[in-house]
Amino acid sequence: MIPIGFLGLLFLLLALYCGIDPFKHSAISEFPDFESYKVDLPPWELVPADRDKDNLLQKSEIKFLNQVQGPESMAFDPLGRGPYTGVADGRVLLWDGQNWKDFAYTSSNRSEICNPKPSPQSYLPNEHICGRPLGLRFDKNTGDLYIADAYLGLFKVGPEGGLATPLVTEVDGVPLRFTNDLDIDDEGNIYFTDSSSKFQRRNFMQLVFSSENSGRLLKYNLYTKETAVLVRNLQFPNGVSLSKDGSFLVFCEGCPGRLLKYWLKGEKAGSTEVFAILPGFPDNVRTNKEGNSFSSSLYLQKFNTCFRLAVSCTELL
Numbered sequence: 112m113i114p115i116g117f118l119g120l121l122f123l124l125l126a127l128y129c130g131i132d133p134f135k136h137s138a139i140s141e142f143p144d145f146e147s148y149k150v151d152l153p154p155w156e157l158v159p160a161d162r163d164k165d166n167l168l169q170k171s172e173i174k175f176l177n178q179v180q181g182p183e184s185m186a187f188d189p190l191g192r193g194p195y196t197g198v199a200d201g202r203v204l205l206w207d208g209q210n211w212k213d214f215a216y217t218s219s220n221r222s223e224i225c226n227p228k229p230s231p232q233s234y235l236p237n238e239h240i241c242g243r244p245l246g247l248r249f250d251k252n253t254g255d256l257y258i259a260d261a262y263l264g265l266f267k268v269g270p271e272g273g274l275a276t277p278l279v280t281e282v283d284g285v286p287l288r289f290t291n292d293l294d295i296d297d298e299g300n301i302y303f304t305d306s307s308s309k310f311q312r313r314n315f316m317q318l319v320f321s322s323e324n325s326g327r328l329l330k331y332n333l334y335t336k337e338t339a340v341l342v343r344n345l346q347f348p349n350g351v352s353l354s355k356d357g358s359f360l361v362f363c364e365g366c367p368g369r370l371l372k373y374w375l376k377g378e379k380a381g382s383t384e385v386f387a388i389l390p391g392f393p394d395n396v397r398t399n400k401e402g403n404s405f406s407s408s409l410y411l412q413k414f415n416t417c418f419r420l421a422v423s424c425t426e427l428l
């Protein structure tokens with residue numbers, strides 16, 4: 112039997128340790144201005160059960176295992192070549208059917224510090240120098256590739272690849288700090304997300320813990336070269352995908368765990384509504400081949416349950 116007094120002492124020491132954090136183990140110790148924000152979570156009964164009843168994921172095939180580090184988005188060019196993907200060291204690679212080849216990069220300041228490393232995590236300290244391409248989309252008409260680089264902003268590179276050209280690095284005087292994903296329509300509009308103006312990609316966990324609401328949905332026009340803020344005060348907006356007819360787009364909002372629909376045309380144009388509530392943090396969203404349904408990749412599903420519990424407990428206080 113362990114005496115209750117001893118357990119009590121242990122608990123007190125643990126609480127003191129967590130409270131004082133003498134060895135700076137806490138994820139927020141480097142963020143003296145850290146602030147947490149309320150997340151309006153939907154009621155538990157509206158969150159779908161985490162079941163894939165058709166076992167669709169189990170039937171999928173794992174490709175390119177251990178061949179690329181940290182791929183996020185994938186794209187195929189208008190000639191059907193690819194996939195193309197952005198990797199942890201800042202390059203955009205092209206699968207030519209046999210090998211992964213260098214295709215493009217966003218940083219004009221690459222050096223040996225961007226060379227191959229043992230794990231995707233080892234690139235984190237230099238991501239702001241080497242670049243970190245996340246969202247990729249081709250313009251079907253021109254073959255130009257548009258790139259959302261987490262640190263460097265929105266870029267474009269021609270069909271021959273090479274060094275990409277920056278298009279947007281700030282909006283309304285607020286720098287893009289965590290450009291994440293994009294989609295492009297037939298009229299030269301690029302819809303893209305900036306996940307946060309406070310936290311960068313390497314601090315995405317702090318962004319999750321904070322749930323701060325500086326995320327934005329943006330629109331850049333290739334002809335006017337103007338950028339507009341469509342929706343602000345978002346809590347970790349992420350993937351973006353246009354509907355087939357271009358009348359709306361769907362984007363992920365990570366912290367509340369949902370997909371939002373933003374109307375582009377019709378009488379609801381400019382308004383946002385909830386499209387789907389999800390049992391995790393949605394990361395990317397893409398339409399299927401026919402363009403009549405959307406699928407979203409979730410991460411941290413188990414963590415999401417803890418997160419919901421933590422938010423619910425905070426609300427009780």
Ligand SMILES: *[C@@H]1O[C@H](CO)[C@@H](O)[C@H](O)[C@H]1NC(C)=O
Pocket residue numbers: 220222224240
């Ligand atoms: C270029 O990268 C080096 C590190 O390799 C860094 O010290 C320097 O500040 C960078 N220059 C610019 C203009 O970003």
